Amino acid sequence: MAAGKASGEILLVRNANKRFGGVQALKDAKLTLRDGEIHALLGENGAGKSTLVKVLAGVHRLDSGTVELNGKPFIQGSPRAAMEQGITVIYQEPSLFPDLSLAENVFISRLPRKGVAITWAQTRDETKKLFDELGVDLNPERLARGLSIADQQVVEIAKALSLDASVILMDEPTAALTSSEVARLMSVMRKLAERGKCVVFVSHRLDEVFAVCSEVTVMRDGETVAESPIDKTSISEVIKWMVGRELKEMFPKVDAKVGATALEVKSLNSASEFKDVSLHVKKGEIVALAGLVGSGRSEVARAIFGVDPYDSGEVILNGQKLPPKRPKTSVARGLALVPEDRRQQGLFMISSVARNVAMEMLNRLSKLGFITNKQEINLTQKWQEKLQIKYSDPRAPVESLSGGNQQKSVLAKWLATDPDVLIVDEPTRGIDVATKAEVHRLLSQSAADGKAVLMISSELPEVLGMADRIYVMHEGRLTAEMARNEATQEKIMFAATGEKVAVAGKKR
Amino acid sequence: MTGLLMRGADKPKSVRRFTWDVTIYLILAAVLLVGFAINPEFGTAFNFSAILANMGEIMLIAMPMTLLIISGEIDLSVASIVGLSGVVFGYTYYFGGVPIAVAAALGILTGALCGALNGFLVAKLALGSLAVTIATLALFRGFATAILGNESVAEYPEAWTNFGYDTIGTSFIPRTFPLIVTFILLFAVLAHLTSFGRRVYGIGQNVEAARFAAISVTTYKWILFILTGTMSGVAGIVYTLRFSTAQWDNAIGLELAVISVVLLGGVSIFGGIGSIWGVVGAALLFGTLEALFNLQGISPNVFTVVTGVLLISAVVIPVALRRLNQAREFREGAKTRIPVDSSTGSRPKEPSGGS
Numbered sequence: 047m048a049a050g051k052a053s054g055e056i057l058l059v060r061n062a063n064k065r066f067g068g069v070q071a072l073k074d075a076k077l078t079l080r081d082g083e084i085h086a087l088l089g090e091n092g093a094g095k096s097t098l099v100k101v102l103a104g105v106h107r108l109d110s111g112t113v114e115l116n117g118k119p120f121i122q123g124s125p126r127a128a129m130e131q132g133i134t135v136i137y138q139e140p141s142l143f144p145d146l147s148l149a150e151n152v153f154i155s156r157l158p159r160k161g162v163a164i165t166w167a168q169t170r171d172e173t174k175k176l177f178d179e180l181g182v183d184l185n186p187e188r189l190a191r192g193l194s195i196a197d198q199q200v201v202e203i204a205k206a207l208s209l210d211a212s213v214i215l216m217d218e219p220t221a222a223l224t225s226s227e228v229a230r231l232m233s234v235m236r237k238l239a240e241r242g243k244c245v246v247f248v249s250h251r252l253d254e255v256f257a258v259c260s261e262v263t264v265m266r267d268g269e270t271v272a273e274s275p276i277d278k279t280s281i282s283e284v285i286k287w288m289v290g291r292e293l294k295e296m297f298p299k300v301d302a303k304v305g306a307t308a309l310e311v312k313s314l315n316s317a318s319e320f321k322d323v324s325l326h327v328k329k330g331e332i333v334a335l336a337g338l339v340g341s342g343r344s345e346v347a348r349a350i351f352g353v354d355p356y357d358s359g360e361v362i363l364n365g366q367k368l369p370p371k372r373p374k375t376s377v378a379r380g381l382a383l384v385p386e387d388r389r390q391q392g393l394f395m396i397s398s399v400a401r402n403v404a405m406e407m408l409n410r411l412s413k414l415g416f417i418t419n420k421q422e423i424n425l426t427q428k429w430q431e432k433l434q435i436k437y438s439d440p441r442a443p444v445e446s447l448s449g450g451n452q453q454k455s456v457l458a459k460w461l462a463t464d465p466d467v468l469i470v471d472e473p474t475r476g477i478d479v480a481t482k483a484e485v486h487r488l489l490s491q492s493a494a495d496g497k498a499v500l501m502i503s504s505e506l507p508e509v510l511g512m513a514d515r516i517y518v519m520h521e522g523r524l525t526a527e528m529a530r531n532e533a534t535q536e537k538i539m540f541a542a543t544g545e546k547v548a549v550a551g552k553k554r
Numbered sequence: 555m556t557g558l559l560m561r562g563a564d565k566p567k568s569v570r571r572f573t574w575d576v577t578i579y580l581i582l583a584a585v586l587l588v589g590f591a592i593n594p595e596f597g598t599a600f601n602f603s604a605i606l607a608n609m610g611e612i613m614l615i616a617m618p619m620t621l622l623i624i625s626g627e628i629d630l631s632v633a634s635i636v637g638l639s640g641v642v643f644g645y646t647y648y649f650g651g652v653p654i655a656v657a658a659a660l661g662i663l664t665g666a667l668c669g670a671l672n673g674f675l676v677a678k679l680a681l682g683s684l685a686v687t688i689a690t691l692a693l694f695r696g697f698a699t700a701i702l703g704n705e706s707v708a709e710y711p712e713a714w715t716n717f718g719y720d721t722i723g724t725s726f727i728p729r730t731f732p733l734i735v736t737f738i739l740l741f742a743v744l745a746h747l748t749s750f751g752r753r754v755y756g757i758g759q760n761v762e763a764a765r766f767a768a769i770s771v772t773t774y775k776w777i778l779f780i781l782t783g784t785m786s787g788v789a790g791i792v793y794t795l796r797f798s799t800a801q802w803d804n805a806i807g808l809e810l811a812v813i814s815v816v817l818l819g820g821v822s823i824f825g826g827i828g829s830i831w832g833v834v835g836a837a838l839l840f841g842t843l844e845a846l847f848n849l850q851g852i853s854p855n856v857f858t859v860v861t862g863v864l865l866i867s868a869v870v871i872p873v874a875l876r877r878l879n880q881a882r883e884f885r886e887g888a889k890t891r892i893p894v895d896s897s898t899g900s901r902p903k904e905p906s907g908g909s
Binding site: 351353373374376377385390391392394395396397401404405406409415416417418 | 743747748749750752753755756759760762763764765766767768769770826827
């Protein structure tokens with residue numbers, strides 16, 4: 047890999063491994079940080095960046111591998127120890143004490159004292175000095191309540207400086223900032239680097255990365271796939287590194303007869319979540335909504351289904367306008383949503399499998415509102431056969447099932463309603479490979495049965511393998527639409543990170 | 555897993571044995587045996603008649619309260635509703651001169667309206683039910699005082715007061731008993747054999763999942779508050795007739811007995827878990843214990859202490875057993891089943907393969 051500046055290596059991560067259940071989050075990962083640099087840590091969702099950041103923050107402990115800080119082994123597993131050793135993490139949304147002043151927040155862990163009395167003047171003056179050094183105009187005596195996220199981050203940075211941190215990790219700090227706030231944060235980052243601090247910038251916004259960073263490390267599937275000085279690489283090369291996953295898993299999408307438009311969304315707007323989203327899905331089609339986590343895809347799905355409100359626009363289901371905020375009506379008219387988080391949104395975890403699977407069929411199963419366990423169990427057994435759900439007893443709590451079988455239970459619950467339009471949000475997240483293939487087969491079968499499927503997915507191979515058509519979302523807007531045969535991982539990633547698709551076209 | 559916390563019929567046979575509702579009936583049987591053994595008056599018809607009559611109002615209110623707490627809400631204003639509806643009943647009959655049946659209907663309607671107000675504030679305006687119903691506890695009691703002041707209405711037709719305190723024929727069964735059994739059966743069916751009941755449990759277990767399951771959470775909660783208010787109204791009429799008195803401080807403090815019985819019956823204060831049968835058992839246990847203590851001449855204060863201990867047991871034992879189960883499962887399944895790392899906030903990592 048490219049050699050950086052010869053001197054000043056401050057933090058070395060080598061052969062880092064970390065496993066969560068069946069998922070290898072870090073696989074022989076490495077990271078090299080030097081004094082005075084702004085280092086970009088890049089990768090798709092789930093590439094391992096966050097796990098690595100959390101190891102350095104003292105939240106996680108590596109299964110194996112070494113972390114060396116200033117030539118000494120880094121003591122893992124304690125956020126407090128991490129801070130004392132000079133590593134500070136600035137999160138996307140800092141958590142200051144709202145009813146304390148900014149100065150108190152900065153010095154919270156060790157307010158300057160004379161005897162037992164806190165020397166407030168000193169606290170205030172030192173905070174002011176730190177703010178001045180960072181070039182921001184904030185009053186140390188105001189309360190933290192009501193401070194913008196950008197200003198809260200600055201307070202956190204001042205706190206890091208007061209603790210004499212040598213490495214400052216910023217985990218997607220710009221995601222919630224306006225462009226002028228981003229510019230100010232960048233100038234703060236540069237000032238930190240001038241003072242010899244090492245700043246790690248985790249971001250999906252490649253333009254920002256290329257504007258401010260000097261080094262870049264790219265991760266994919268838990269491995270470090272590239273390390274390079276920023277001026278020796280380009281946006282398109284970085285994107286190639288990020289997505290360069292082989293399409294080894296096959297996702298068979300059976301060809302289905304494409305029919306009339308089943309779901310049409312016309313310029314849907316929601317003030318804070320998404321803007322001007324228009325899309326359509328036809329019967330027999332699987333349409334993917336790709337993009338990064340947090341780009342507004344789930345929010346669009348929730349608005350369509352009616353769980354969340356929207357400000358303007360229309361949702362048309364089978365040629366009929368769907369009223370907003372009426373999930374019951376949506377279900378009655380043939381819409382189903384398999385939500386993103388099956389534990390929090392998809393299932394009643396302590397209830398039985400049968401209760402869960404039959405939940406949406408209560409009206410159709412019951413006579414005059416009466417329902418028995420037997421009816422629910424019969425329905426569940428029918429769907430167990432169709433979907434190959436593995437459970438010991440339909441009366442067992444659904445939380446006793448494996449993740450894959452939980453997901454199949456959610457799918458069974460919604461497929462039982464025989465919907466015309468099926469929206470699935472990250473349908474294979476966190477489930478094993480074999481079950482994943484079965485879920486794909488089910489979605490494909492649903493499309494073949496004439497259902498319209500809208501699939502939200504962060505996994506590019508899944509999107510490319512399954513979808514007839516792909517929409518890409520970036521920061522609340524649709525940035526691209528492409529047919530199956532013109533889509534590539536690079537093209538989707540360009541659109542998902544807000545770069546112009548045309549650039550990708552040239553590179554191909 | 556959480557077998558002990560769950561209603562039995564929905565669970566596999568292996569976990570059904572140790573449910574809390576069964577435990578309650580075992581304790582009840584033990585108390586009955588002790589009672590028969592140590593006090594000759596305990597086994598009399600008069601005693602059982604008194605137990606059933608005393609538990610009447612508590613049972614009537616505990617039924618909808620069970621569903622309400624299962625849905626994740628609570629109503630502390632029920633005793634005030636009992637007082638207010640009794641006052642409306644007595645006032646409209648005695649001073650208003652309306653037929654007594656109409657007065658009773660007005661009393662029950664008052665209860666329904668009180669419940670509707672609670673429901674509006676909690677479900678529609680999304681205010682906390684604890685705070686709202688503490689406020690309406692005071693409010694409804696205040697209305698009762700405003701209507702009757704310090705007066706009381708104590709004159710009712712004999713046929714009606716007999717309903718309140720007489721027994722059926724020569725048996726020990728109170729005349730109110732069939733009414734109460736009818737309501738118990740109605741609520742048992744509602745909770746355990748209807749779509750409505752299924753959704754109430756869902757709302758209590760996970761309100762977000764309930765919204766994603768297209769359940770109108772607001773409407774359901776509102777209905778539950780109205781049911782609770784209405785049943786408190788019914789209890790208000792029964793209470794007034796039983797003591798042949800309507801006055802502002804009827805049934806003061808009764809909400810504690812009702813909620814104690816519901817929790818003792820195995821209903822989780824966090825919602826989502828519980829059964830009507832457990833609560834009925836707990837009410838019988840509560841009443842039997844009270845009667846036994848009375849007969850033995852033990853101070854009511856001791857009974858209060860015992861109730862407290864039972865209540866703490868009802869809350870603590872299921873939770874403790876659940877933790878024990880989880881710890882055991884964690885040890886047994888350490889190789890195949892990895893707990894979600896709650897500190898990450900990231901996507902849950904799942905174990906692979908079947909359960």
